[in-house]
Amino acid sequence: MHSLKAEGVEHVFGIPGGANLPTYDALVDAEFRHIQVRHEQGGGHAAEGYAKASGRVGVAFATSGPGATNLVTAIADAMLDSVPTVFITGQVRTELIGTDGFQEADILGATLPFVKHSFAVTDPRQIPEYVHEAFHVAATGRPGPVLLDIPQDLSRADIEYAPRTEPVELAGYKPPSAPNVKQVRIAAKAMANARRPILYTGGGVINANASEELRELVAADRFPVTSTVMGLGAYPASGEQWLGMLGMHGTRTANYAMDEADLIVAIGARFDDRITGKLSEFAPRAKFIHIDIDPAEISKNVPAHIPIVGDAKLVLPALTREYRALQTDPARHEEWWKRIRAWQEEYPLHYEQGEDGEIKPQFMIEAMHRATGGDAIVTSDVGQHQMWAAQYYGFDRPRRWINSGGLGTMGFGLPAAVGAKVACPEETVVCLAGDGSLIMNCQELATCVSQEIPVKVFLMNNGYMGMVRQWQELFWDRRYSSVEMGPSPDWVKLAEAFGATGLRCEDSGELEETMARALDADGPVLVDVRVSPEENCFPMIPAGAAARDMVG
């Protein structure tokens, strides 16, 4: 507990059990708040939401065995989205390890493929040292989840705690920070010679808190900017040079610009398959500058012509400085912008408005934008609603959009909203949920009520696992297989059963007003919004196709 306090921990999410009883006993006297969640997966995602909203390390506790294995999805999620998190699990007593004791599970072994690092405590005196190392590894370099597994008997041992005075030093862990100056200079010169450049940014810019630095680089010339779903908000969606999100459900403009670009500057992004589509036909005319803090990402999927390893917070200002010094002529981008503007005009995001009060899902996102002033912290589940939010909400600031991009975890949104609201109590926190996803972690409504965490859940209810239904419709001859969610629970009554407020809206004319009521109400509110059941999320690049073969 002393070690956690020394790391500046103010909030922890978790559930007690047999193997972490000593830890929970110590919590009674601890000076930080413990948020008792209702399922360990919820605790794990809450820690992620906390970290994503605040940039600080999120912490979750679980007991041994099933408590620990329930955390696994959240740990994998934090790995794929590079979320700074520390997971502390109880383990059975030392003498029981390896005997298949009650509630024993090898959580360290189970999570090896998707932790940034993990520690198994074998001596109680290691605990303070390991806690500090865990926070150091989780938060620095490319952030990620760290697991600390503590057997019950060792966590109850009395040890001397001496406050740490030295910074953490790990022989095998030296995260890079400042970039190679020469590489930055070459990159600036390449950018100066590009006729059709584009900046492709990702979650790394947000993790590095480098939004300002990105905006300065963009302002240094007329560079068009696009971003992955993880990087939304780093450059404002209302900005002049914004092309919209790229990738599978990105805008045609962003994807066509990538396809025709002669120079792609990737910043904190990792050329995931949802971005590249068919790899052999990805951006065939482009050369690549790849800026990343993780050297292993560079040339992993797409070979980089100019690799730059470093923290975007330091790389971007250096690149801006070098670029400005070259005093290039902005007129050389004239042709490129003409082409981009033509795409924007021809292929804007669009949808048909519903008739007779039918609520189109895209309209729901636009209504949400108006009701929240466009500046809420929005968490989301995974599926169509997530993509519509990414397309239509228009995030102008970083750390406002919290979703599960890499692992694509349904049920992420509500617990993540719990974490975000705990981290940012003054902010409006909205969970945009899908009906297929929300039910997977709806028990966390109990957490919202009992712990007085007033998140607002806007449920986009179409009665389907919508994205899977869309794929079955488009690519599997409309043979719907286990995608109907009905008969669904009565979400209003369910919210009320948990002690929250439940509202329903079935008319587009009343939607914004209902949302405003939910936002004004005290305490947690769930709004069941009935949207068109079979609307498809377009445009899209079919899986394995090339960007220029977008449909819809």
Added chain:
Amino acid sequence: MEAGTPQVVKLEELRVPGQLSGRKHILSILVENKPGVLARVAGLFSRRGFNIDTLAVGPTDDPSISRITLTLDGAVHPIDQVTKQLHKLVNVLKIRDMEPEETVAREMAMFKVSAAVENRSEIMQFAEVFRAKIVDVSRRSLTIEVTGSADKIEAFERMIRPHGLIEMVRTGEIAIARGSD
């Protein structure tokens, strides 16, 4: 103007280095001697689909540090990506991709061969040519220890196999850099 930075960078002149070296690589990896380290290294290889040809683990002169020597095929795997992924493991301290010309690599193998009276002397002659040692003898078999490069061991195997190879045990290669470095 800093030395080595070109005046102009023309996009059409930018090239990416080749990803595959096309030869066998020996990676010599120093790791912290902690529980689970081998599982982390082995898990990384299986997860990323990197195929290990041989793997040898042993102590170093420092009891807190172990050495993992592994060989893999650079025609199949981008070695650069392998080493970068390995470097991300916190328990991995140092990785050296051993240069073939500047490396002494050795492997040990033991062969148990059927050896009736008629062919016993021929097998023993092979052993002599390969500077191998007979380490066990029974009525119907000989056990021979061979040390050398992987090529030498494979050559010996080819010679001995027609006589009836009962069992073969190999350690996997270990390697050290030539010279005082």
